Amino acid sequence: MAKLHLLAPAKVNYRLDVLGKRPDGYHDLRMVMQRVDLCDEVIISLNDVPGIRVTCGKKGVPDGPGNIAWRAADALLQLSDKAVGIDIAINKRIPVAAGLGGGSSDAATVLMGVNDLLDLNLSDERLMEIGVKLGADVPFFIFKKTALAEGVGEKLTAMESMPALWVVLVNPGIHVPTAWVYQNLRLTTKQADFIIRGSYSSAAEVAELLSNDLEPVTCGKHPVLNELKAMLLEAGAAGSLMSGSGATVFGIFEEEAIAQKAATEIAAAQGWFSVAVKTI
Ligand SMILES: C[C@@](CO)(OP(=O)(O)O)[C@H](O)COP(=O)(O)OP(=O)(O)OC[C@H]1O[C@@H](n2ccc(N)nc2=O)[C@H](O)[C@@H]1O
């Protein structure tokens, strides 16, 4: 039966402003989200054994219904009248609970893949509505463009003109639960005045955009992240920031050679996950 071999990219948040707390306990955000070409492999196959099976084999990532990819497949299987089973194998390359959106991207990829395999013909808008119920970042990965994301991340506006950059991702192996970060946030309102333009043309311009209201929470608990940001600047980054709820930090670079050198040197010096990737 039919099988798809797909890539689910990671994201970084060039900007994350927390605008306030909503009555449902979630926070209203204003983010600039950028995909990068560090990807999980997601292999989806249909078969005639009823049910959904997800295998990942990565520590900290559940197999079965605990996996957000399982829930994505389940949401679409319930809309189909076909008596099929779905097998999903995930080869995890994106660090887990790292602020890189790996689970959300896997879920978005499964929504798009299963939509094709089951001939459901659901629009991207419909997939995004289903996706936001699984995770706030899922719609962004269906949108497939650099975006200004508002609400909890579901109100997406394309940022049409953004530079292609090299991004060095560094993760010191610290897993940060997103819920803990939001719970420990001290709200301020100052960031709402910052104007986000629709167009940026260089690493230096994007560097002016870099800001993350969640950074003080995670960096306060793990001060090594401030050292990592400084190392990236020292290695030639135009700017450095923590992504999402962390603990991955990233530096932005115009030139591949400098980005690759920075990634290699940080990996060699510290033994941490450190990789140079391109924006998508
Ligand atoms: C911070 C961001 C930025 O892109 O991504 P990550 O860094 O986790 O990848 C997102 O806001 C991650 O949103 P989402 O993927 O929905 O987070 P979840 O892990 O499902 O949320 C865990 C908990 O965080 C809180 N939460 C989440 C999102 C939000 N806008 N406000 C919140 O207060 C809620 O209490 C929620 O129950």
Ligand SMILES: Nc1ncnc2c1ncn2[C@@H]1O[C@H](COP(=O)(O)OP(=O)(O)O)[C@@H](O)[C@H]1O
């Ligand atoms: N397919 C998946 N990939 C990664 N994590 C998953 C997945 N499904 C469920 N999870 C759970 O979701 C949590 C958040 O994972 P992840 O999406 O990698 O982090 P983040 O929200 O920081 O981007 C993990 O702790 C993990 O237990």
